[in-house]
Amino acid sequence: MKLRWKYVSRERGVFWFRRGKGKRIKLPANPHSPEFAEAYRDALAGVAHQRGGKKRFPGGTLGWLIAQYLESGTVRRLAPISRQTRANILNRIAEESGMVDFRRITPAVIAKGREKRAEKPEAANNFVKAMRGLFKWAAEQGHVTSNPAREVDKIRVAVKGYHTWTIEEIDAFEAKWPVGTRERLALDLLLYTGARREDVVRLGRSNVRNGILTFTPSKTANTTGVTVTIPLLACLEDSIAACPSGHMAFLVTTRGKPFAAASFGNWFREICNEAGVPGSAHGLRKAAAVRAAEQGATDEQLRAIFGWTTANQSIAYTRNASRKRLGEGAASLLTREPKKN
Structure with missing residues (x-):
């Protein structure tokens, strides 16, 4: 079956996009649907297509980096609750600042994000912790040359913690x-x-x-x-x-x-x-x-x-x-x- 979509092939009823020796990208089942056309345009542009109304971020953006990190083995090896907590924090960051070029993020930028959350010290410190984890992984993968979050201190708070039963x-x-x-x-x-x-x-x-x-x-x-x-x-x-x-x-x-x-x-x-x-x-x-x-x-x-x-x-x-x-x-x-x- 010859398709009008360039770089698209069909195997066993499944449509795939692949340009040159690039990664194969699975496309929606109906080639006449708006979703198929949207996914095809994303594939051409090198943008990850995400269902469910989530934002899509091009390569080089913070949102793209977060998406890659959350799919990495580093995150998958975290305990389930830790993994979910980390994802919740970073997905909120992606919603707010996903189009920022992650290579332009400095310690000052992260410190500003911490101060934005300073009224809730635990949230501010969780933000710093999540960014440290993200950029540590990014440095290991060669996406950045250093971890800007490592230079940002957490807010010192008197830890009350959970009430201990009497x-x-x-x-x-x-x-x-x-x-x-x-x-x-x-x-x-x-x-x-x-x-x-x-x-x-x-x-x-x-x-x-x-x-x-x-x-x-x-x-x-x-x-x-x-x-x-x-x-x-x-x-x-x-x-x-x-x-x-x-x-x-x-x-x-x-x-x-x-x-x-x-x-x-x-x-x-x-x-x-x-x-x-x-x-x-x-x-x-x-x-x-x-x-x-x-x-x-x-x-x-x-x-x-x-x-x-x-x-x-x-x-x-x-x-x-x-x-x-x-x-x-x-x-x-x-x-x-x-x-x-």
Whole structure:
């Protein structure tokens, strides 16, 4: 079949654009449609055609660079949540400044973008972090000669972080949701494994052998690859047995399907509200670390339990626990000795 479109061929019902020895580009199925004509014009111009109303960016623009980066192995190797967060930030940047020539982006330009977001320091710092990752990759690929974002500092903020559950809040939650409920099982899995929400929803019978729970945290699976190996505590085993899921995963939705990490986080926040506690899944992980540290866990033990790989992650908990013990033991030294007669 001879086509009127130059550089276009048809193979097994699929239309392809290829000019010379360039990359083959798949075209829409109907050669008489406006979408086909638009995709063909994009291919001729060397612009990536994107469906769904997304902007298309020519080579040399920031939008083009972002699109290439998000399709790279560097991004694909990130943990799913990290990958989605990075994509959300960079796609918003592409919408705002996608037609800017990325080769003209300087540290001053990135610093200006940071200051634009300064009212929300976390957003400003996430912007800087995303741009560092983007231009680090771009430098490795030869698109730029240096990383302009590397010279831009993040905004220093007092990190408040997630609220750490108190003993009273855990007690209140347990009183509202007794053993045998999905809600209680969710709390017990978080508290007695120290797992993040994205890992808790994946835990199941396949992770347990001879009373030992083993899993690889998804956040670091593609980087450190550290595996967490801990005993399945009796209290957690009882909670699992009292709330059978009928599925390989311990925790399932009302429809009997495993949770997605995001929906689990939303659901867990809702049941915390019902129990009258200001908790979150990550705050419970912090509570587990505090509890272990205050009961004498060492830095090495904390890193083994929580899958951490650096001392900085565990030292904060053990240092605070030591300070608490020392303070409790030394408080009596503040009292005044009775006067001698």
